[in-house]
Amino acid sequence: MKIEGIQILRGPNIWSTNRKKLIQMRLNLEELEHKPSNAIDGFYERLKDMFPGMYEHRCSPGIPGGFFQRVVAGTWMGHVIEHVALELQTLAGMNTGYGRTRETKTPGTYNVVFNYLEEKVGVYAAEAAVRIVQALIDGTPYDLDPDIQQMKEIREKTRLGPSTGAIVEEAIARDIPWIRLNSQSLVQLGYGKNQVRFRATMTDKTSSIAVDIAGNKDETKRMLQEQAIPVAKGLTISSVDEVKKAIDYVGFPVVFKPLDGNHGRGATINVKTQEEAIAAYEHAAKISRKVIVEKFITGYDFRVLVIDHKMVAAALRVPANIKGDGISTIAQLIDTVNKDPRRGYGHENVLTEITIDRDTLDLLEKLNCSLDTIPAKDEVVYLKSTANLSTGGTSIDVTDMVHPQNVFTCERISRIIGLDICGIDIMAQNLTEPLTENGGVILEVNAAPGFRMHLAPSEGLPRNVAAPVIDMLYPPGKSVRIPIIAITGTNGKTTTTRLIAHIVKNNGHRVGFTTSDGIYVQNTMMLKGDTTGPVSAEFILKDPTVDFAVLETARGGMLRSGLGFSQCDIGVITNIQEDHLGLSDIYNLDDLTRVKAIVINAVKKDGWGILNADNEHCVRIGKKADCNIAYFSRHENNPVILKHAKNGGIACVCENGFITIKKGDWKIRVQRVGLIPLTFGGTVPFMIENVLAATLAAFVWGFKTEDIKTSLETFIPSAAQTPGRMNIFEFKDFRFMIDFAHNPDGYNGIKEFLKTLDSPMKIGIIAGTGDRRDEDIRELGKISAEMFDHIILRQEKHLRGRTEANILGLLIEGILSVNPNASYEAIPKEVDAIKHAMTLAKPGTFITALSDVIDNAIETVQLYQEMERDGSF
Numbered sequence: 015m016k017i018e019g020i021q022i023l024r025g026p027n028i029w030s031t032n033r034k035k036l037i038q039m040r041l042n043l044e045e046l047e048h049k050p051s052n053a054i055d056g057f058y059e060r061l062k063d064m065f066p067g068m069y070e071h072r073c074s075p076g077i078p079g080g081f082f083q084r085v086v087a088g089t090w091m092g093h094v095i096e097h098v099a100l101e102l103q104t105l106a107g108m109n110t111g112y113g114r115t116r117e118t119k120t121p122g123t124y125n126v127v128f129n130y131l132e133e134k135v136g137v138y139a140a141e142a143a144v145r146i147v148q149a150l151i152d153g154t155p156y157d158l159d160p161d162i163q164q165m166k167e168i169r170e171k172t173r174l175g176p177s178t179g180a181i182v183e184e185a186i187a188r189d190i191p192w193i194r195l196n197s198q199s200l201v202q203l204g205y206g207k208n209q210v211r212f213r214a215t216m217t218d219k220t221s222s223i224a225v226d227i228a229g230n231k232d233e234t235k236r237m238l239q240e241q242a243i244p245v246a247k248g249l250t251i252s253s254v255d256e257v258k259k260a261i262d263y264v265g266f267p268v269v270f271k272p273l274d275g276n277h278g279r280g281a282t283i284n285v286k287t288q289e290e291a292i293a294a295y296e297h298a299a300k301i302s303r304k305v306i307v308e309k310f311i312t313g314y315d316f317r318v319l320v321i322d323h324k325m326v327a328a329a330l331r332v333p334a335n336i337k338g339d340g341i342s343t344i345a346q347l348i349d350t351v352n353k354d355p356r357r358g359y360g361h362e363n364v365l366t367e368i369t370i371d372r373d374t375l376d377l378l379e380k381l382n383c384s385l386d387t388i389p390a391k392d393e394v395v396y397l398k399s400t401a402n403l404s405t406g407g408t409s410i411d412v413t414d415m416v417h418p419q420n421v422f423t424c425e426r427i428s429r430i431i432g433l434d435i436c437g438i439d440i441m442a443q444n445l446t447e448p449l450t451e452n453g454g455v456i457l458e459v460n461a462a463p464g465f466r467m468h469l470a471p472s473e474g475l476p477r478n479v480a481a482p483v484i485d486m487l488y489p490p491g492k493s494v495r496i497p498i499i500a501i502t503g504t505n506g507k508t509t510t511t512r513l514i515a516h517i518v519k520n521n522g523h524r525v526g527f528t529t530s531d532g533i534y535v536q537n538t539m540m541l542k543g544d545t546t547g548p549v550s551a552e553f554i555l556k557d558p559t560v561d562f563a564v565l566e567t568a569r570g571g572m573l574r575s576g577l578g579f580s581q582c583d584i585g586v587i588t589n590i591q592e593d594h595l596g597l598s599d600i601y602n603l604d605d606l607t608r609v610k611a612i613v614i615n616a617v618k619k620d621g622w623g624i625l626n627a628d629n630e631h632c633v634r635i636g637k638k639a640d641c642n643i644a645y646f647s648r649h650e651n652n653p654v655i656l657k658h659a660k661n662g663g664i665a666c667v668c669e670n671g672f673i674t675i676k677k678g679d680w681k682i683r684v685q686r687v688g689l690i691p692l693t694f695g696g697t698v699p700f701m702i703e704n705v706l707a708a709t710l711a712a713f714v715w716g717f718k719t720e721d722i723k724t725s726l727e728t729f730i731p732s733a734a735q736t737p738g739r740m741n742i743f744e745f746k747d748f749r750f751m752i753d754f755a756h757n758p759d760g761y762n763g764i765k766e767f768l769k770t771l772d773s774p775m776k777i778g779i780i781a782g783t784g785d786r787r788d789e790d791i792r793e794l795g796k797i798s799a800e801m802f803d804h805i806i807l808r809q810e811k812h813l814r815g816r817t818e819a820n821i822l823g824l825l826i827e828g829i830l831s832v833n834p835n836a837s838y839e840a841i842p843k844e845v846d847a848i849k850h851a852m853t854l855a856k857p858g859t860f861i862t863a864l865s866d867v868i869d870n871a872i873e874t875v876q877l878y879q880e881m882e883r884d885g886s887f
Contacts, residue, residue, distance in 0.1 A: 015091065015148060016042045018123065020140055022133050025548055025576035028608055029127050031615040033112050034576060037099070037136040039126040040118070041092050041144070046151070047122035052088035060150045061085060061094070064158065065101050073097070090115070091147055092124035098143040099128050099136075105158070106165035107358060108135060118599045125599070132169050139165065175199055177215045177465040184480035190494045191580050193552060203487065205579075206496035206526070206560040210487045215435045216462045217487060224432030228461040229274045231306050234431065238456055241430050243423065246441070246455045248308030254299075257291050260307035267310035270294035272302030276460065278400030282376070284310050290380075297372075311455055315401045316440040317409075318416070319468055319479055320428040322486040325421045327468040327477040328445060329409040331401030334368045338389025344378070345370075345385040348397070356472070357406075365472065368406035373399050409467035411474025412445060419448040427459060434486065437463025496560060498579055499711055502567045502613045503588030503626075504606075505760050506704045507546075509739045510588055511566040513692065513708040517725040518562050521717050526554035527564040530754075531737055535560060547571025548578030555579060569609045573598045577616055584711050585613040585641075586624040588703065590631035591759035597785055607631040617641040622714040624707055627654040627665070644714055646706035648699060650674075666710035671696070673705060673726070675713055684709055685723045691730045697770040698740065700763035701731075733872050738865070740767070743875050745882055748855035750848075751862045752871045756783060758790065761797040764862065768801050773860040778802035779847050780864050782821040784814030791821060795828020802862070804854065805829060805838040808847040818842065848874050 023029070023036040030036065051057050062068070062082060071081035081097055096113040103110045113128035130136025142161045149156040174182060178199040185192050185203050193202045200213045211218045216225065227233050232250040239245050250273060251260050261268060268291065271281040280301035282294035298305040319327040336347035348368050351357070357365040370385065374397045378384055381395070389395050401407040416424075420440075428436050442454025449455070468477045488494055499518075501511045508529045515527040519536065526535045528550040533541040535557060541550070546568035554563045555578070567577065587610050590603060600606050614623040614635050620642070625632040627645035633654050636643045644664040647655050655665050655676070665676040668687060675682040687696040690705055705726060712722045733741045738754035755764050768776055780798050782791040798805050807825055809818045822840055829836045841847040844865065851861045865871040881887035 023576040026616040027576035039140045041126050042123045046091045050088040051085045058085050092126045095143045095147050096126045096128050099139040102139045106162050119601050134168050134172050135165050180480040184484050204494040205555040208493045214462045219434050221432045225461040228459050234459050244455045246308040250304050252304045257295050264309050269308045269310050270298045271306050272298045273304035275301045278402045283399045311441040313441045313443045318424045318438040321435050321482040323428045325424050326482050327479050328413045328416045329467045330412050332408045333396045333398040333401045334406030335396045338393040340391035343386050403466050408472035411471040416445045431459050498563045498582040499584040500565045500567045500582040500613045501586040502610050504591040504593045506588040507566045510704045510707050515564040516729045517712045520725045523562040525562045526560035529566045548575045551578030572612050581616050581618045583621045585617040587632050589626050589629045593757035611635045614639050624711050627652045646710045666706045684719050690726045698767045747857045748859040750875050755864045758793045765801040775803050775859045777804045777851050777861045779806045781809050784816035791824040792828035795825040796832050799829040799832035799836050806847045807840040845874050
């Protein structure tokens with residue numbers, strides 16, 4: 015078996031609209047294509063022994079043990095690998111369950127698809143599954159444990175922390191989109207101008223001054239003390255020479271902790287001797303230059319969580335400990351505790367495994383114990399000086415037991431420090447009595463407090479503390495999204511995108527849009543290049559200045575990674591024609607239709623799909639769509655339009671020379687086609703289709719017809735406004751047009767336009783693209799022979815696996831099949847071809863360059879225009 019490629023799908027995709035996180039592995043079974051699972055001796059038994067949990071895989075029979083039934087009956091190894099990859103993730107603590115394995119058009123090669131929770135773990139699972147299945151086939155021993163441990167470690171390095179993850183999960187539950195902004199915990203909720211950002215449990219509402227105060231424990235204590243909040247007696251020192259002075263002031267027992275530490279790092283409690291004090295100081299000084307020395311207060315360690323100045327949870331924190339049985343050593347008891355299924359590696363479970371570190375050894379030494387000591391039965395031995403869950407501590411929910419006065423005190427503290435989310439550490443005998451009565455004190459106020467102890471306490475009720483965070487970030491009435499119009503299709507995507515963006519901008523929005531030539535915000539190019547994939551879409555959705563997104567969405571990005579957004583308000587398909595067939599398992603128009611349908615499938619239920627009624631494949635998509643559908647057509651009497659209008663539907667048609675909206679029996683004329691510059695006086699049918707699609711999208715969004723009309727009139731086709739889309743340059747004796755047409759449908763559109771021109775000579779500059787089928791390249795030659803008097807062939811780029819001679823040969827075959835006496839010549843470089851065409855031009859000549867590299871062609875022609883003006887050409 016051979017892995018030919020692995021893709022990570024992150025949004026709505028060709029396999030599923032709702033399951034956005036999928037691994038797609040292209041797997042060549044090689045000789046195993048002829049050996050299903052039931053043809054390999056002992057394979058089923060070895061698989062079942064290694065993965066007994068696979069009994070829960072129902073597979074197509076739909077019952078427990080269903081997958082094993084398939085293995086016994088005989089199934090292909092791609093299918094087995096799919097299930098092994100899913101089970102591996104489950105064993106590593108990441109439950110997944112969706113998978114699909116489908117043979118491609120290449121015999122023996124399969125797409126193995128399964129969902130993941132963490133991208134890198136999913137990729138690892140794919141690769142490991144192939145290794146494991148090969149070992150099972152060969153009957154060689156295989157140890158799963160290293161793979162499982164490696165997957166856990168990858169997960170811990172790459173996953174969101176429990177607090178960040180909880181907020182994201184709450185956002186997902188409320189249908190709030192999110193984007194991870196870095197490899198750590200920086201997350202964006204919402205899109206465009208409606209976005210908010212947070213990192214762990216610090217939000218973009220969190221005051222930096224408040225964080226600074228909370229990070230300075232000495233400053234925090236002073237401010238609380240000034241406001242009559244009980245705090246522990248103490249002071250701050252910065253050298254070992256000050257230790258004695260601090261002890262004299264505070265008195266034993268004491269606590270040493272770094273001034274700006276967190277998670278208990280560098281802290282030492284219950285220090286009772288000068289020697290211990292010096293060691294504790296040095297330990298704390300490794301974390302912070304200044305060290306706090308405080309009175310050690312006896313009692314219990316509580317954490318109170320306050321969000322948006324309201325108390326939402328409280329927990330009793332218990333440091334990691336073991337209870338003696340009179341038989342086992344402390345080390346053995348730790349191992350036993352770590353076998354608790356609630357404990358896991360890092361943050362994978364409710365509790366964290368207890369590790370042995372300096373803090374553990376120091377505490378044991380104070381007790382005159384070691385790891386080999388056997389505690390008495392029921393004797394509790396504490397192993398950490400702090401109760402942090404990340405070091406193996408446990409938590410008990412006490413939210414409902416907090417005295418109202420303590421609630422008031424904690425909410426007041428959050429305002430004194432100024433934190434929107436804060437964790438308050440309290441040492442007291444209990445929280446059921448006011449702190450002023452039971453002698454409890456505030457130890458610390460923490461910015462970015464962890465949520466884990468409240469989300470999944472060891473005892474007591476779990477508290478959804480992520481909910482009040484979302485309530486604070488998105489109070490009722492605040493929008494989380496910005497409108498998204500996504501445009502796909504074979505031809506006309508870019509022009510339709512630009513026209514819709516123009517209409518949106520003219521209606522007062524700050525629009526961001528992506529095209530095949532660049533990313534734009536308010537017509538300012540941000541990035542240059544083909545930007546029609548998910549990364550480019552995210553660029554716009556991350557921009558806090560954008561309030562409306564118009565996104566050209568090409569097939570390549572959808573196949574490679576899925577959509578860059580979870581849903582859109584309006585999806586537009588301009589047409590579905592033959593292009594790029596034979597690539598990425600897309601071999602015919604039915605395959606291509608499945609890809610283009612992704613955009614319509616991603617339209618929200620009350621949104622709109624805008625489809626071409628003149629295209630049977632678009633109509634097919636419309637029949638299955640789960641959203642509102644509106645059709646456009648150049649023909650008012652198109653049967654699809656007539657039926658749709660009869661049923662009260664909305665359409666946009668060409669009617670008596672007008673762009674007209676049809677709404678049931680009503681007609682709303684928007685503008686005469688001939689007065690819309692983009693249609694070149696109504697002579698270019700495919701441009702009329704682009705106008706129809708854009709007009710309909712704007713209308714169903716809710717823009718007024720008079721505003722749409724004004725936008726149609728002011729959208730002037732040019733190299734600046736519509737680069738590479740019928741850009742016509744005027745010279746003294748001839749005209750020169752540049753267009754991006756690169757497939758038969760695009761060529762036919764240009765041919766229809768050229769028929770309307772009265773020119774004594776029409777010269778064409780054409781090229782092929784190496785990753786198209788032979789018949790597609792020949793077809794370009796055929797159409798060229800039908801529309802040009804003289805053809806210049808050039809082929810300096812986009813060979814994509816072919817030779818220049820091969821592509822030119824196919825073009826010439828197409829030309830000669832139409833006209834054996836056709837006039838043509840080959841000039842490899844585009845710049846030379848353009849210059850040569852101009853030298854051939856007679857008065858009235860019309861030159862057309864069908865260019866796949868628009869910028870170079872436009873710059874070259876504009877240079878010659880300047881040269882003609884200054885007399886040097």
